[in-house]
Amino acid sequence: MDGLMQPRPLTIAHILERAERLFAHKTVVTAGTERLTYADVCGNARRLATALAALGVPAGARVGTFAGNSRRHLEVYLGAPVTKRVLHSINIRLSAEHLEYIVNHAEDDVVFVDRGLLPRIWPSAGRLPSVRYWVVLPDGTGTAIPADPRVLDYDELIAGAEPFTGSFEDTFALADENLAAGLCYTSGTTGPPKGVLYSHRSTVLHCLGTLAAGLVGLCESDVVLPIVPMFHANAWGLPYGAMMAGASLVLPGSSAEPAHLLRLMETERVTVAGAVPTVWTSLAPGLGAHDLSATRFLLGGGSAVPAALSETYRAAVGVPITHSWGMTEISPVGVIGGTRTQHRDAPEADRVAVRAAQGQPLPLVNVRIVDVETGRELPRDGRAVGELQVAGPWVAGGYFRVPAGESFTRDGWLRTGDLATIDADGYLRLVDRIKDLIKSGGEWISSVELEGAIASHPDVVEVAVVARPDPRWVERPVAYVALRAGSTATAEELLRHIAPMVAKWWLPDEFVFLAALPKTGTGKLSKLALRDSARIA
Structure with missing residues (x-):
């Protein structure tokens, strides 16, 4: 019936x-001038x-x-x-x-x-x-x-x-x-x-997923700043979501200069903003010079948000950067992070760890992890690591005018190429991209975890870890690092900093210092360019 x-x-x-x-009557402001x-x-x-x-x-x-x-x-x-x-x-x-x-x-x-x-x-x-x-x-x-x-x-x-x-x-x-x-x-x-x-x-x-309470939760009283480009997966759905909710929009125009963005956030009393971690990193030095007290939610995505960066915003603005995870194929947001009611009484160190996770799937989105070799679904115990797969009504089921190839499973789930864990509360934690894992001496090294440890050093602005071919160990990690202006940090100092955080055999063979790391067209760090550099070196 x-x-x-x-x-x-x-x-x-x-x-x-x-x-x-x-x-x-609600407003759309462009670049602060229109x-x-x-x-x-x-x-x-x-x-x-x-x-x-x-x-x-x-x-x-x-x-x-x-x-x-x-x-x-x-x-x-x-x-x-x-x-x-x-x-x-x-x-x-x-x-x-x-x-x-x-x-x-x-x-x-x-x-x-x-x-x-x-x-x-x-x-x-x-x-x-x-x-x-x-x-x-x-x-x-x-x-x-x-x-x-x-x-x-x-x-x-x-x-x-x-x-x-x-x-x-x-x-x-x-x-x-x-x-x-x-x-x-x-x-x-x-x-x-x-x-x-x-x-x-x-x-x-x-x-509607961006309006879900307890996640992004866009509402009529918000002033929304999509720093993420409108050419990138519908600006994470923020323009449409703001209009649906009745929130005002602030659009930055063509400039991504930190002073311009911070000025917009202050003068327009922005409550919600979304950007990739490299942008949030560029804004961090100027936080103390601006009144950002209207801010209630900062969204990060495109790549992992270092816990140290998120905590910098929590200390300076009162709001951490909340992880999100998604892909162009997922419209793009599939998972939103942040703490929930069960974490209210947890020790602060545990709450920081929860905020460092990618988070829980949005309503209507399903995620699972499977064994890369067998395709068998793995338990949600926070320990098992498998390929992340996702299904839902805003997840792609194919590609425009090209065969889907191995991108989808026989039962229709999207194969993301990410390795992850899922715990009993449904929290997703990315371990690495399958192609970014480093296999050294028969053991796996997570570039994401190693990057997080290095990024916790106060002088590190950007970091990317890639594999370098090695005749003995097959692959060894090399860390590419951009430091804050005026920093005198050395490779030895960074090694001492991360030594208590990771296994000894995870420690990078080399730190390569650059003024800035190469980016992709969407502002993410370009590991492809760095892998090419590591192979040549």
């Missing part, structure tokens, strides 16, 4: 129309809807964006999917080779690009045959605009369009909640980038 409930689809159209009906309301932003998205139709962009077409975090980018976030087109956010830090591969593979029909980013993408325009129009988003820069009939000005395009006046929700039928809404490509560190194609249903359910 079926239930008798209304078959209303889950679509991004509801997020837009909820925001303009209930929270029209302030619009949700009514303004949604109105522009309605104009964009008719503009896309006038340009002949068909339903299902990919609408590329090559832009930073701004309200114009947010308008495309809304205007493309609510008109049954597919938002394709493109990483602005890609090499020309990967950029051209991704745009051609997606067959983007139109690309919206920040004016200041034109020099980065325009040289590739002749090798991107599917792109019929380039829409330039004004960003305050004076970058020259090519004299080409395919190049349009966003503000002029919007000003010349009449707004769509109907209900976007009413244009969707029941089956339409499974229509593609967004497309984001993986980083491509182990092969060509792969496209993850989000549906309206998966996006709305992930959005």
